[in-house]
Amino acid sequence: MAISVVMPALELTQETGKLVAWRKGEGEPVAKGEVLLEVETDKAVVEIEAAADGILAGVKAVAGDIIPVGKTIAWIISPGETPPQEEVPRDSAKIAAAARTQPVQPAPAAAESASRGAKISPKARRLAREHNIDIARVLGTGPDGEILASDILALAESSSKEAPSSDELKTLSSVARLMAERTTQSWTTVPHFFVVREIDAGPLVQALEKVRASADKNAGVRVTHTDFLVALIARVLLKHPRINSSWAGTRIRPNKDVNIALAMAVDDGVVTAVIQNADRLELTQIAVQRQGLAERAKAGQLRPADIAGGTFTISNLGMYHVDAFSAIIVPPQAAILAVGSISDRVVPVAGQPAIRPTMALTLSCDHRVVDGARAAQFLADLADAIRDPVKFVR
Numbered sequence: 326m327a328i329s330v331v332m333p334a335l336e337l338t339q340e341t342g343k344l345v346a347w348r349k350g351e352g353e354p355v356a357k358g359e360v361l362l363e364v365e366t367d368k369a370v371v372e373i374e375a376a377a378d379g380i381l382a383g384v385k386a387v388a389g390d391i392i393p394v395g396k397t398i399a400w401i402i403s404p405g406e407t408p409p410q411e412e413v414p415r416d417s418a419k420i421a422a423a424a425r426t427q428p429v430q431p432a433p434a435a436a437e438s439a440s441r442g443a444k445i446s447p448k449a450r451r452l453a454r455e456h457n458i459d460i461a462r463v464l465g466t467g468p469d470g471e472i473l474a475s476d477i478l479a480l481a482e483s484s485s486k487e488a489p490s491s492d493e494l495k496t497l498s499s500v501a502r503l504m505a506e507r508t509t510q511s512w513t514t515v516p517h518f519f520v521v522r523e524i525d526a527g528p529l530v531q532a533l534e535k536v537r538a539s540a541d542k543n544a545g546v547r548v549t550h551t552d553f554l555v556a557l558i559a560r561v562l563l564k565h566p567r568i569n570s571s572w573a574g575t576r577i578r579p580n581k582d583v584n585i586a587l588a589m590a591v592d593d594g595v596v597t598a599v600i601q602n603a604d605r606l607e608l609t610q611i612a613v614q615r616q617g618l619a620e621r622a623k624a625g626q627l628r629p630a631d632i633a634g635g636t637f638t639i640s641n642l643g644m645y646h647v648d649a650f651s652a653i654i655v656p657p658q659a660a661i662l663a664v665g666s667i668s669d670r671v672v673p674v675a676g677q678p679a680i681r682p683t684m685a686l687t688l689s690c691d692h693r694v695v696d697g698a699r700a701a702q703f704l705a706d707l708a709d710a711i712r713d714p715v716k717f718v719r
Contacts, residue, residue, distance in 0.1 A: 332395065332396050456481040511655065522705075551641050561707050598627060599635040662686060
C-alpha cells in the first residue's frame with residue numbers, strides 16, 4: 326500500500342514549509358527511519374525521516390518549493406506498485422491553460438522602444454553591447470528620441486554607482502535568512518518590554534563546582550551554568566504560568582508543559598533547540614540533552630522533535646564575556662531570558678564593600694501576555710532560586 330509523504334507540521338503556527346533537499350531520488354529504495362528530505366521551517370532546517378520501507382516515487386516537489394502543510398509531495402510504494410494519481414482540480418486546469426495561451430505583454434520600456442523603432446546611433450549601439458545594457462531601458466535624448474552615446478554612458482555610470490560590488494553582496498543561508506525574517510517579524514509585531522536584575526551568582530558557582538565533580542564521576546557529563554539555569558528556570562516557571570504562556574492571535578494560551586528552548590549559535594546564524602519537560606529532568610539529564618542538541622545544531626542535523634514545542638527561551642552570552650544584553654522574543658512565546666557573564670564586582674554585603682561574582686539577567690516580555698509586575702515577580706523568584714540552587718535542583 327502506498328504511503329504518502331506530506332509536508333509536515335513541525336510547529337503550532339506553521340502553515341507552509343520549504344523543501345530544502347531530497348536525500349533520496351525518484352525510484353530509490355528507502356528504509357523506515359532513514360532521512361528522506363530536509364525541510365525549512367520558521368526556526369531551522371530539519372531532517373524528515375521516512376515513515377515506511379519502500380521505494381520513493383511520484384515526487385511532486387523540488388528543492389526550493391514552498392509547500393502547504395499536509396500536502397502530498399511524494400509516495401513510498403512497494404516494488405511493482407504504481408503511485409496514486411491525483412487529479413488536477415478543474416479550476417486549476419483552466420487557469421494553467423489560460424496561462425499557456427495568454428500573450429506575453431512587453432515591458433513598458435520595450436514597448437516604447439519598439440513603437441519608435443529603437444532609433445539608436447551606431448556608436449551608442451556599440452557602447453550598449455560593451456556595457457551589457459538593454460537599449461529598451463534607455464530613453465533617448467536625441468532628435469525624435471534617438472538614443473545617443475551619451476545616453477548609454479550616463480546609464481552605465483549610474484548603474485555602476487548603484488550596484489554594489491560582488492565583494493559587498495552575500496547570499497544568506499537558510500538559517501541566516503530565517504533568523505533575519507523572524508527577528509524582524511518579532512521586533513515589529515510584538516510589543517517588547519524589558520526587566521533587568523543583577524544577582525549574586527556566588528551560590529550558583531559553588532553549587533556547580535560540587536555538582537560537576539559528582540556528575541563527571543557518575544555520568545561522564547560536564548554540567549554547565551546553562552544546564553543549572555535551565556533546571557532552575559523550569560522549576561520557577563511552574564509558579565509563573567503566565568510567563569510560560571503563548572500569544573494566540575487574540576487570546577493567551579497557557580502551556581501545560583515547560584519546554585525550555587536554548588538559543589544556539591551556528592556558523593551563519595542562531596537556532597533554538599528545545600529541552601522538553603525540563604522541569605521534570607535531573608541536572609545531568611538536562612546536560613546530556615543540551616550537549617546532543619548543540620552537536621546536532623552545529624552539524625545542521627536537528628530533528629523535528631529538537632525544535633518543536635518551546636515555551637520559554639534562554640539566550641546565554643556569558644561565555645562571550647557579555648555583561649548584559651536584551652534578546653528578541655521567539656513568537657508565540659511570551660518571554661525570553663538574556664543571561665550575561667558572571668563577573669566579580671564590588672557590592673555591599675552587610676553594609677560593607679565586598680567582591681562577589683554577579684550576573685545580569687534581562688527578561689524580554691510580550692506586553693500582550695505579561696505585565697511588569699509579573700515579570701518582576703518572576704525575576705525575584707528566580708533570584709531566590711539562584712541564591713539556594715541545591716534546594717531547587719537535587
